[in-house]
Amino acid sequence: xxxxxxxxxxxxxxxxxxxxxxxxxxxxxxxxxxxxxxxxxxxxxxxxxxxxxxxxxxxxxxxxxxxxxxxxxxxxxxxxxxxxxxxxxxxxxxxxxxxxxxxxxxxxxxxxxxxxxxxxxxxxxxxxxxxxxxxxxxxxxxxxxxxxxxxxxxxxxxxxxxxxxxxxxxxxxxxxxxxxxxxxxxxxxxxxxxxxxxxxxxxxxxxxxxxxxxxxxxxxxxxxxxxxxxxxxxxxxxxxxxxxxxxxxxxxxxxxxxxxxxxxxxxxxxxxxxxxxxxxxxxxxxxxxxxxxxxxxxxxxxxxxxxxxxxxxxxxxxxxxxx
Numbered sequence: 001x002x003x004x005x006x007x008x009x010x011x012x013x014x015x016x017x018x019x020x021x022x023x024x025x026x027x028x029x030x031x032x033x034x035x036x037x038x039x040x041x042x043x044x045x046x047x048x049x050x051x052x053x054x055x056x057x058x059x060x061x062x063x064x065x066x067x068x069x070x071x072x073x074x075x076x077x078x079x080x081x082x083x084x085x086x087x088x089x090x091x092x093x094x095x096x097x098x099x100x101x102x103x104x105x106x107x108x109x110x111x112x113x114x115x116x117x118x119x120x121x122x123x124x125x126x127x128x129x130x131x132x133x134x135x136x137x138x139x140x141x142x143x144x145x146x147x148x149x150x151x152x153x154x155x156x157x158x159x160x161x162x163x164x165x166x167x168x169x170x171x172x173x174x175x176x177x178x179x180x181x182x183x184x185x186x187x188x189x190x191x192x193x194x195x196x197x198x199x200x201x202x203x204x205x206x207x208x209x210x211x212x213x214x215x216x217x218x219x220x221x222x223x224x225x226x227x228x229x230x231x232x233x234x235x236x237x238x239x240x241x242x243x244x245x246x247x248x249x250x251x252x253x254x255x256x257x258x259x260x261x262x263x264x265x266x267x268x269x270x271x272x273x274x275x276x277x278x279x280x281x282x283x284x285x286x287x288x289x290x291x292x293x294x295x296x297x298x299x300x301x302x303x304x305x306x307x308x309x310x311x312x313x314x315x316x317x318x319x320x321x322x323x
Contacts, residue, residue, distance in 0.1 A: 024108040024182060028098055029189045031287055042099045048298050049092045055301030056081035062314035065321075069314055072150040073139075076132045077304060079159050080261075083128060084297035087121035090114055091192040091293055098191075111193040115177055118293075119195060120170035123220050127162035129262050130224035134158075136255050137231035141238045169220050176209045190286040192293075228262055257304045264299060268292035 031041060063069045063078040094114065098104040106114070138149050173195055180202035188197050199209060232255070239251040268291035305311045 025185050026106050026108070026111045026193065027185065027187045028095070028104045028106060028191055028193075029187055029286075030095065030098060030104060030191050031290070038099050038102075042096055045092055045096055045294070048294055049088060049096070052088050052294070052298040052301075053085060055298065055305075056085050058315050058318070059301050059304065059311070062311060062318050065318055066314040069310060072135050072155045073132070074310075075155055076128060076135060076159070080125065080128045080132070081301065083121050083124045084300055086117065087125060088294060088297045090117040090121065095191045106193065111188075111198075112174055112177060114193045115195050115198065116170045116174040118192065119173045120166050123166035123169045124162060125265060126221060126224045127165060128159070129258070129265060130227045131158045131162060132258050133228040133231040133262070136258060137234055139254065140235050140251050165220070169216060172216065173213070176212065180209070190289070194286075194289070225266060232259070257308055260303045261296075261300050264296050264303070265292060268296055 032038075059081040060078045063074045091114070094106070135150060139146050142149065177195060177198055180198065182202055186201050188194070188201065190197050195213070199213065235251070235255060239248050242248050242251065271288060271291060305315060
């Protein structure tokens with residue numbers, strides 16, 4: 001049976017860890033141990049996964065196939081959909097396999113890979129939302145210079161910088177996790193290899209790693225969120241100075257979808273943090289994390305398509321051509 005951190009068994013040395021790293025196994029405890037709930041969970045998450053994949057793929061195909069959508073806003077939106085596909089595809093398929101096979105085992109390398117990819121796409125989501133907020137800021141506050149500032153080269157550079165910053169953050173995260181020492185078998189009270197849970201379950205000293213994780217999290221989470229708040233503060237200030245009601249409505253309507261997605265992403269992430277801090281129950285934290293790992297990527301395409309006539313028109317044209 002897997003041992004917890006309070007076990008009296010000594011933590012293996014670095015040399016011993018090197019010898020059994022390839023045999024180290026992790027066990028996902030999932031969302032529930034009730035056998036009667038497993039078919040329901042499988043069907044629910046399979047449906048949510050298929051809806052998420054379909055919605056985000058339609059956004060990407062619609063943007064790429066319609067010349068009217070060759071603008072910075074929709075370019076960033078298609079990249080956000082790609083990040084959402086990568087984010088949800090890292091966790092949900094493995095969880096469905098665990099439910100179907102009743103195994104819940106993941107190897108050390110598999111767990112480390114899953115941690116890296118989750119961190120990569122989670123960070124990329126945050127940075128792309130910041131870039132999209134900057135795009136709206138330039139469009140509303142500096143409309144005469146929009147085509148000059150947000151030219152295709154700058155847009156591509158912003159996406160590349162976001163990707164490589166996320167890749168660096170993911171690499172540093174994985175490097176710290178790879179330095180941790182575990183017992184031979186580890187039970188993770190989650191449906192994927194959550195980095196924070198791995199730090200809690202390690203039997204080696206993690207105080208320095210925790211400080212670095214919080215620092216990097218504040219840097220790559222707090223700074224983008226602050227940038228979004230600053231952009232919208234400037235947008236609101238500029239919009240309130242517009243004299244016509246129709247002009248105000250048009251300005252706010254162009255930001256409505258993005259603001260909804262920002263609130264959904266950061267609101268659910270903050271809710272997971274607060275729920276885990278209050279309840280002190282890892283299993284409840286795993287249930288709460290479904291909101292930002294599954295629900296948020298699933299709802300993003302609907303938020304943009306339902307509130308955006310251009311996207312709806314492009315999707316309808318795409319479906320007609322396909323039919």
